[in-house]
Amino acid sequence: MTAIEPQVNDSGRYSVKETSEVLKINRRTLHRHTIAGYIKPGYRRTNGRAFYTGAEIKRYWKSQY
Numbered sequence: 001m002t003a004i005e006p007q008v009n010d011s012g013r014y015s016v017k018e019t020s021e022v023l024k025i026n027r028r029t030l031h032r033h034t035i036a037g038y039i040k041p042g043y044r045r046t047n048g049r050a051f052y053t054g055a056e057i058k059r060y061w062k063s064q065y
Contacts, residue, residue, distance in 0.1 A: 001025055006061055008054035019052045023061065038063065
Protein backbone atom coordinates (compact mmCIF):
# COMPACT_ATOMS: atom_id res chain seq x y z
CA MET A 1 0.00 0.00 0.00
CA THR A 2 1.16 3.49 -0.75
CA ALA A 3 2.25 5.78 2.09
CA ILE A 4 1.02 8.85 0.17
CA GLU A 5 -2.67 9.75 0.44
CA PRO A 6 -4.50 8.80 -2.79
CA GLN A 7 -5.35 11.75 -5.00
CA VAL A 8 -8.97 10.97 -5.82
CA ASN A 9 -12.12 13.05 -6.14
CA ASP A 10 -14.34 12.45 -3.08
CA SER A 11 -17.49 12.16 -5.18
CA GLY A 12 -15.83 10.20 -8.00
CA ARG A 13 -16.58 6.55 -8.73
CA TYR A 14 -13.65 4.21 -9.26
CA SER A 15 -13.64 0.66 -10.61
CA VAL A 16 -11.97 -2.24 -8.84
CA LYS A 17 -8.97 -1.93 -11.16
CA GLU A 18 -8.65 1.84 -10.64
CA THR A 19 -9.02 1.50 -6.86
CA SER A 20 -6.36 -1.19 -6.59
CA GLU A 21 -3.98 0.88 -8.75
CA VAL A 22 -4.54 4.04 -6.67
CA LEU A 23 -3.96 2.17 -3.40
CA LYS A 24 -1.12 0.10 -4.90
CA ILE A 25 -2.58 -3.19 -3.70
CA ASN A 26 -3.49 -6.35 -5.57
CA ARG A 27 -7.08 -6.80 -6.77
CA ARG A 28 -7.39 -9.97 -4.66
CA THR A 29 -6.31 -8.03 -1.56
CA LEU A 30 -8.97 -5.42 -2.32
CA HIS A 31 -11.53 -8.21 -2.72
CA ARG A 32 -10.54 -9.80 0.63
CA HIS A 33 -10.74 -6.43 2.40
CA THR A 34 -14.16 -5.80 0.85
CA ILE A 35 -15.45 -9.15 2.12
CA ALA A 36 -13.97 -8.46 5.58
CA GLY A 37 -15.77 -5.07 5.62
CA TYR A 38 -12.69 -2.84 5.71
CA ILE A 39 -13.82 -1.01 2.56
CA LYS A 40 -17.39 -0.76 1.29
CA PRO A 41 -18.29 -0.73 -2.41
CA GLY A 42 -21.32 0.55 -4.22
CA TYR A 43 -22.89 -1.39 -7.08
CA ARG A 44 -23.90 -0.12 -10.49
CA ARG A 45 -27.57 -0.69 -11.27
CA THR A 46 -27.04 -1.43 -14.94
CA ASN A 47 -24.49 -4.24 -14.68
CA GLY A 48 -24.09 -4.95 -10.95
CA ARG A 49 -20.35 -4.25 -10.93
CA ALA A 50 -18.72 -2.87 -7.81
CA PHE A 51 -17.29 0.63 -7.60
CA TYR A 52 -15.66 2.61 -4.81
CA THR A 53 -16.16 6.29 -4.11
CA GLY A 54 -13.18 8.55 -3.61
CA ALA A 55 -14.32 9.31 -0.07
CA GLU A 56 -14.43 5.59 0.76
CA ILE A 57 -10.96 5.06 -0.73
CA LYS A 58 -9.56 7.86 1.45
CA ARG A 59 -11.37 6.54 4.56
CA TYR A 60 -9.92 3.07 3.96
CA TRP A 61 -6.42 4.48 3.37
CA LYS A 62 -6.56 6.50 6.62
CA SER A 63 -7.66 3.45 8.60
CA GLN A 64 -4.61 1.54 7.37
CA TYR A 65 -2.14 4.24 8.51
